[in-house]
Structure formats: C-alpha cells, structure tokens
Amino acid sequence: MEHDLSPTGYLILGMVAIGACSGYAIRNRVERATRFFWAASNGQIYPELKRLETAGLLTSSPARDGERRRIEYELTDAGRTTLHGWLTHSSRLTFEQRNEGLLKLFFGDVLTTEEAIALIREMRHHHEMVRAGIELATPPNHPDRHFGYIVKEYGLGLHAWVIGWCRQLEERLAKELEPGSEATVSTAERPGARTRLDPQ
Amino acid sequence: MEHDLSPTGYLILGMVAIGACSGYAIRNRVERATRFFWAASNGQIYPELKRLETAGLLTSSPARDGERRRIEYELTDAGRTTLHGWLTHSSRLTFEQRNEGLLKLFFGDVLTTEEAIALIREMRHHHEMVRAGIELATPPNHPDRHFGYIVKEYGLGLHAWVIGWCRQLEERLAKELEPGSEATVSTAERPGARTRLDPQ
DNA sequence: TGGCTCATGTAAGCCGTTACATGATTTT
DNA sequence: AAAATCATGTAACGGCTTACATGAGCCA
Numbered sequence: 001m002e003h004d005l006s007p008t009g010y011l012i013l014g015m016v017a018i019g020a021c022s023g024y025a026i027r028n029r030v031e032r033a034t035r036f037f038w039a040a041s042n043g044q045i046y047p048e049l050k051r052l053e054t055a056g057l058l059t060s061s062p063a064r065d066g067e068r069r070r071i072e073y074e075l076t077d078a079g080r081t082t083l084h085g086w087l088t089h090s091s092r093l094t095f096e097q098r099n100e101g102l103l104k105l106f107f108g109d110v111l112t113t114e115e116a117i118a119l120i121r122e123m124r125h126h127h128e129m130v131r132a133g134i135e136l137a138t139p140p141n142h143p144d145r146h147f148g149y150i151v152k153e154y155g156l157g158l159h160a161w162v163i164g165w166c167r168q169l170e171e172r173l174a175k176e177l178e179p180g181s182e183a184t185v186s187t188a189e190r191p192g193a194r195t196r197l198d199p200q
Numbered sequence: 201m202e203h204d205l206s207p208t209g210y211l212i213l214g215m216v217a218i219g220a221c222s223g224y225a226i227r228n229r230v231e232r233a234t235r236f237f238w239a240a241s242n243g244q245i246y247p248e249l250k251r252l253e254t255a256g257l258l259t260s261s262p263a264r265d266g267e268r269r270r271i272e273y274e275l276t277d278a279g280r281t282t283l284h285g286w287l288t289h290s291s292r293l294t295f296e297q298r299n300e301g302l303l304k305l306f307f308g309d310v311l312t313t314e315e316a317i318a319l320i321r322e323m324r325h326h327h328e329m330v331r332a333g334i335e336l337a338t339p340p341n342h343p344d345r346h347f348g349y350i351v352k353e354y355g356l357g358l359h360a361w362v363i364g365w366c367r368q369l370e371e372r373l374a375k376e377l378e379p380g381s382e383a384t385v386s387t388a389e390r391p392g393a394r395t396r397l398d399p400q
Numbered sequence: 401t402g403g404c405t406c407a408t409g410t411a412a413g414c415c416g417t418t419a420c421a422t423g424a425t426t427t428t
Numbered sequence: 429a430a431a432a433t434c435a436t437g438t439a440a441c442g443g444c445t446t447a448c449a450t451g452a453g454c455c456a
Binding site: 222223224227242243246247268269270271 | 434435436437438
C-alpha cells in the first residue's frame with residue numbers, strides 16, 4: 001500500500017502521535033508551535049483528518065455521552081509506520097519562503113537612503129513581533145517534548161539573527177546620511193525620475 | 201485609480217524597473233536572485249505582465265525587425281508611482297515559511313537519537329546546497345545594484361546561521377550516544393511501540 | 401440570559417506550480 | 429543537421445486561506 005501524503009498530512013499524523021487528538025487540538029498546537037514554519041487552517045485540517053481515516057492511518061471515536069461534542073483520533077499501526085517512514089526516509093524536503101520585506105529591500109536602489117532605512121526598520125519590527133510571539137506562545141519545556149523546545153530555540157535564534165542583521169544595516173546606512181560622508185548606497189530616486197540600470 | 205497588486209505583481213514591476221524588461225529576463229533574474237525568498241514561474245510572469253499592461257503600469261514594444269521575437273516592457277509613470285508607493289508605504293508584509301525539515305524535527309521525540317541525528321544532517325546538507333546556490337547564482341556586485349548584493353549577503357548569512365545551528369545540535373545529540381552519558385534526548389521509539397505523551 | 405469558548409465543518413476563490421506546446425535563432 | 433537556447437505562452441490541478449455556518453456547553 002502506497003501512502004504518499006502531503007507534508008500537511010504528515011503534520012496531522014505527527015500531531016496525533018504527540019497527543020493532539022482532535023481537529024481543534026491540532027489547530028491550537030499549530031497556532032502555538034508550528035505556524036512559524038508550517039501553517040495549517042481548519043479548511044485543511046478537518047478534511048485531511050477524514051482522508052487519513054479513510055486511508056486507514058487514523059481511527060476516530062466520538063466523545064462519550066454527556067461530554068462535549070468532539071472527535072478523538074488515534075494512530076493505527078499503519079499510521080505509525082507511515083509517520084516513521086516519512087521521518088526517517090530522506091527525500092527532497094519542501095523549503096519555501098515568501099519574504100515581502102526582503103523583496104522590497106531587493107529594489108532598495110530605487111529609494112532614498114532615508115526610505116531604505118525606514119523599510120529595514122519595519123522589517124526589524126516585524127521580526128521582533130514574530131520572535132515575541134514564538135517566545136510567548138510556545139508551551140514550556142515538557143519532559144517528553146524535547147524537540148518542541150529545540151524547534152522553539154531555532155525560531156528564537158533565527159529571528160534574533162535577522163533582527164541583528166537589520167540593526168547593523170540600519171546603522172550602516174545611517175552613517176551615509178551623516179554630513180561628512182561621501183558615497184551614498186542608494187541614489188535619490190523619485191517616482192517621476194528615470195531609472196537607468198544596465199540589464200544583468 | 202486603485203492599484204492593488206499582489207506582491208508578485210510588484211516583483212515584476214520592480215524587475216522591469218531594474219532593467220529586466222522581458223518575461224524571459226524576469227524569469228532568469230528571479231531564478232538567480234530572488235527565488236530564495238520569492239519565487240515566480242512562467243505561469244505567473246507572462247499573464248501578470250499582460251495584466252500590468254492592461255492596468256496601465258507597463259507599456260510593451262515588440263522586437264525590431266530582424267531581431268529575435270521578444271516583448272520589451274517599460275514602466276509608465278503610473279507604474280513607477282505604484283512601485284514607489286509599495287516600497288515606501290508600510291503595510292503588513294507577507295512572511296511565510298514552509299520548512300519540512302523543521303517539521304520533521306518537531307516530531308523528533310518519536311525517533312531514536314541516531315535517526316534524529318541523520319535527519320538534522322540532512323537538513324544541514326540541504327542548507328549547504330541552498331547557500332552554495334546563492335553564492336554562485338547571484339550576479340556579482342554591480343555599481344547600481346547595491347541592494348541586490350545586500351540581499352545576497354542576507355541569504356548567505358542566514359543559511360550560514362542555520363548550518364551552524366544544525367552542526368551544534370548534531371554534536372549535542374552525538375554526545376548523548378557516547379557510552380558514559382546518562383540522559384537521552386529522545387526515547388527509542390519504534391513504529392510498533394506506543395507513544396504516551398500528555399496532551400499540551 | 402447573554403456571551404464566550406469549544407468544536408466541527410463547508411464553499412469560494414486565489415495563488416502558484418507543473419507540465420506541456422510552440423517555434424525561432426544560435427551554436428556545434 | 430542536430431541540439432541547445434531564447435522566448436512566449438496555456439491548461440490542469442493542488443494547496444491553502446478566508447470567511448462563513450452551525451451548534452453545544454460553560455460561566456457571569
């Protein structure tokens with residue numbers, strides 16, 4: 001039997017393995033812990049849970065009488081094998097980024113130095129907020145969840161690096177604004193003016 | 201007139217501003233320079249170019265007789281204003297990541313230490329390749345393209361940080377495999393065995 | 401009783417990739 | 429003459445988000 005799931009399918013399988021056993025619980029965990037490197041919305045989670053059950057990787061049981069309406073999922077042996085296979089068998093890992101701040105910065109030559117500095121400051125603020133979110137929202141270290149903690153540290157460290165990088169660039173550009181300086185990194189470019197730039 | 205483009209629309213506008221004046225040239229630049237933080241495929245570029253022309257932000261001219269078939273685009277004044285507006289007016293910047301390696305790592309408690317180490321090594325190799333790609337593929341520093349160079353440095357530095365982080369984690373986990381050590385980060389967990397993990 | 405959280409879902413639609421199609425020109 | 433590159437496009441499809449719909453139980 002061929003179980004070729006999307007990474008989000010594996011995310012859900014893994015979440016169930018870790019103890020998030022309802023769609024709602026998965027949603028919460030994703031928001032707290034993985035949204036910074038892998039997001040998932042209700043529109044994905046609930047249909048995917050059903051698909052995984054149909055594929056024989058999960059089993060479901062409704063809440064007992066008197067309890068709040070709720071569907072609890074468990075891994076089947078096939079599900080556990082599939083999860084383990086994904087975790088251990090190497091394959092091209094999807095790695096995608098969409099960083100609009102960096103995209104703007106890429107065109108920074110079209111801006112004045114002041115405008116470029118403002119842009120970088122905005123990028124920094126964004127990463128500071130993201131970092132604060134990771135710091136607060138991820139659950140505290142749990143004896144059986146070392147890797148949740150490790151991944152949290154990754155997020156904190158990565159964004160700290162970016163914040164530091166932004167700060168350095170801000171300072172570097174600010175220096176060029178000082179009266180004594182010669183070279184400017186970016187030519188003052190106004191919407192009406194022409195940009196002459198060699199191709200390549 | 202309301203010009204609310206997708207970031208990819210602005211990417212194309214910016215690429216034309218920078219001197220990539222055909223769909224083909226934009227494609228190449230994206231591959232070399234921005235794909236690491238903003239990708240774009242033919243299926244997006246060509247239709248978007250036409251949309252931008254219809255919106256009055258670009259004008260097109262066919263290649264002169266005898267030259268290779270080719271459509272050259274230029275920014276209109278409206279296009280230049282729109283681009284400048286996007287670059288300077290602050291707004292919520294889209295920032296998305298999909299990092300399957302990190303996602304696997306998040307579930308690392310289900311693995312043996314050896315398996316976890318193998319996974320991290322794979323992540324590191326991936327980032328080493330991406331970093332090498334950035335180093336090679338991005339064009340050399342051009343007098344009028346400082347920010348292309350700055351963004352390249354960002355990519356190199358960021359991936360270098362990740363590579364270092366992976367290496368450290370590998371060493372840390374390897375220490376736990378040594379005969380004298382007590383604690384193990386991850387419990388040896390096999391596909392057949394049960395994972396007992398408290399919710400939350 | 402009213403509002404909040406818990407909890408599960410669906411529908412529309414965008415964004416983007418993959419894969420293919422086409423053909424001209426340049427290089428080997 | 430063949431192969432590679434230049435160059436522009438389209439069609440199908442998948443993944444994901446947004447927004448909405450629904451309703452039960454809990455708490456003030």
